[in-house]
Amino acid sequence: MDFTFSEEQQAAVEAARAVFTPVAPDGVPSPALTSGPVADDFDRALWTKTADADLLSLLIAPEHGGAGLDAIALCLVLREAAKVLARIPLLEHIAATAAVQAHGSDELRQALLPDAGRGALVLTVASAGRTGHDGADLAVTARRPPETEGGGWVLDGAQTAVPWAFDADRIIVPAHTPDGATVLALLPGPSTDLPGLHLAEQISTTGERLAELHLDGARLTPHDIIDSPAAWPLLHDLLTTGTCAQALGLGEAVLKMTSDYTSKREQFGHPIATFQAVAVQAADRYIDLRAMEATLWQAAWRLSSAAPGPLPLAADVAVAKTWASDGVRRVVQTAQHLHGGFGADTDYPLHRYHAWAKHLELSLGPAAAHEETLGDLLASHPLG
Template identity: 70%
Template structure:
């Protein structure tokens, strides 16, 4: 079997490297010292460069102005973005656009996707529920509006926490439940009546929002009720998070290698000490395991749109990838801090920002333990032959 990336996927990587080449990961104040000190807005100039390079519409069909590539291509670009801690909503935007393209009606696709491909309609998604631990679709109720209205609209009520980039996005994808066990996905404009945003700040220092929906009316055309639409979007977000963790971890290990090769102790570079080399080698193994499980999950998502196609649904591959990403990125940054010594705690050096972002990615969409439990449930429901 040929495991090399396609020419189109490799071209996307080269374009991403060119765009991110001038991004400095130490250009933002330390979130540990000054919580909420990062800019309220995401990096709009960088977003414009991504749009000019056709990377924002990477996964959208050419009919909508996109490049027509797949989840693997998106993860390759996310990997490059995380190397420099790029402050753009690339994951949330692209994953939501993919959900609209796959499951939205013609009117919704026509309204959102051309602008999304150009980066003009910025999309994000509320994926963490009310507390960050409960299923996101259970935090909001969706019910048909009063029959007297006669417009087929739906009404949303509830609270979603830790919504990334919500203050800057134009549209927010909100999972909800109908009370009959059905999960739906509503596309809500940020300026909708009854929608309120309260400031929250993430571990990485970025500004998030607690989203409150109080009688928010959504036209029927903005509601996606296709079976499995929300679950697939959630899996896309989790897989993209794994790609971000991989890119971040790889750059942190490179920083550690460069530092330990220059730092001398007893007249020798500390990289030549066996204890240092063994720890770095263990982290390299973590990264390779993170990589192989990431590509397995991304491939399964592209190969099977219905989540089937094997002894386990694609959720199993996503769970395995997120387990490795959560545990692996934590070990990589902890080892990096240890091998950097006191220098690793210097806020004039960017390692502290990578550590804060790594903790955010570790817990985002569930820590390893939550995905281990989900994987156990899947194995119990799908016994292997």
Template identity: 75%
Template sequence: MDFTFSEEQQAAAEAARGVLSQVAPDGVPSPALTQGRPVADDLDRTLWAKLADADLLSLLLAEEYGGAGLDAVALCLVLREAGRVLARVPLLEHSAAAAAVQADGGPELRSALLARAGRGETVLTVAAHGRTGHDAAELAVTARPDGDRDGGWLLDGVQTAVPWAFEADFLLVPARTGDDRSVLAVLARGQEGTALAPQVSTTGERLGEVRLESVRVAARDMVTADGAWDRLRALLTTGTCALALGLGERVLDMTSAYAGKREQFGHPIATFQAVAVQAADRYVDLRAMEVTLWQAAWRIASGAPGALPVAGDVAVAKIWASDGVRRVVQTAQHLHGGFGADVDYPLHRYHAWAKHLELSLGPAAAHEEALGDLLAAHPLG
């Protein structure tokens, strides 16, 4: 395997750096200061428009939809930059949803959504956390044929912690059919039978609980291809790892800069062996997060076969991302001393986002269990 980035992938990363360099991660208050209220109600529309102008919302789309036709590696390079600045846009969910519709949706659905999504005129998101955040998302909603409509479906259930549920125009909802198949439904915001209640994440951002009661979905708005939800979930999980990597790298940069100028006993604390060793350990964590991320992204992009399915590489990447980003921010809090406990200091907001990314789509323990099941099902001997 070759992890060398192509010119097109590097160009996407450079474009993302150019746009996202204008974002101030401390521009939004820490969730500790909001007393349980969302820190803000809307996505950063100005940033969203700039990302659209830079063609960063259509990376994975084909040319016929105005896209660049790039792959998961390119998307993760862009998400890495977004993680560095805590960009408050649904870049991951939107891109992954559009990719799912392009790969597995019908021609009517692709025609209706993709070109507008690539231009940022239509915002997409995904319900990926199930009813409780711990159960499989596709088990939280049931889909049954609608006897009154030719080929239509009826959906019932609850999806919790849906990101950008109040801002997105369309929501992709995984569901399970009576014959135990996973499908995806594309629902318009405010569609009849849906109810939306606000929730607040550890980052302080607003999430949504989506309740579905006999929601009618036309056949053209259903994605029923085998494996469509598994592919979408793998891309979402790998993209979360990319966000965690970018966040962790920025936090270690902040910590190194602080340790280099903070003096104790007449010397910068960076010169103390205990401090240097901790920083070095976190650097190792970041490099492990990076290599496992590119392994998973490359596997998704290439569809290359292996002893284990794509899910194995994705699980390994999420294990390292969850554990690694937690250790990075914990060490940063420790080495910053009193500043690490200051909720007005940007590090506190990075810590809140790190906790969210650590647990999003499953903590390390959940993916360790999944990896164990995969190994048991695919003996290497």
């Protein structure tokens, strides 16, 4: 398979590197040293630079001011952002624009996409479900009361661990209807004081501010609902594949950090990188990263091209999640081991990468669950 990137995709990578390379991952307080979130807001200055580089409009069609690129370009940009632990809602925002672009009404696209592409409107997504272990589309109900009761849509339920919710202008929430369909509800941000919407603060393993979102009879107009049955699967696959890209970028940064350290740290008059035990562990983690990369591009390519295959797209996504979840954990654990006590120093950025890696691992879910999903797909789609 040819994994050569197009000129447009390569241009997106170059723009991302120009924006994210100067970012210092150790410029944020350590989660271990704060009693609350590491910051009250995301990095607005970095957000502005990202918007100025036209990276927020990657998946928006040209008629709405975007580049009209695909999931591969998104993953390439997320990979660069994750290398420096960029504190912006990049994945959630761009994935949300893709769902609106593909399945929103003309009115909704006109209202949201131009401002979202410029960064003037911040979008995020609730995708963890009620507990983090159940389907996000099952955690909230959406019903249409009769016109005599006000019409529109009424939402009830809860979502946990919603990223950047306190700072977003719109929160996209999947919800199931009485007939079993899934819709996307575009809630206004907390600044609007929508009746029936409440956010409770949560703190992630990274020290970032999350929200537990509660809906109690919150009412939306039909214009704030995307009722296409394909909208949530697209959004979910983009979020999942994008998280795998973040895990890859983080892992690559950590392995480079480990390589630099072991090349300089000496024992018995020699750099510890020359010791066989150290070299073998580093080589194993390099293999993990290459497997994470190959499975990521396979999933992103299937998602971008909608190309048919012997198995559904869900199989490629499950394989990518298996490698990303296990791989990012192994990379940071090996890095901590090879750094010794230095890796736990809060003045050194490795502990922040470890915290972000754990957050990504938990977001992706256990590899065993994805292997079970893959097994079920193989059983229901026999090959040959």
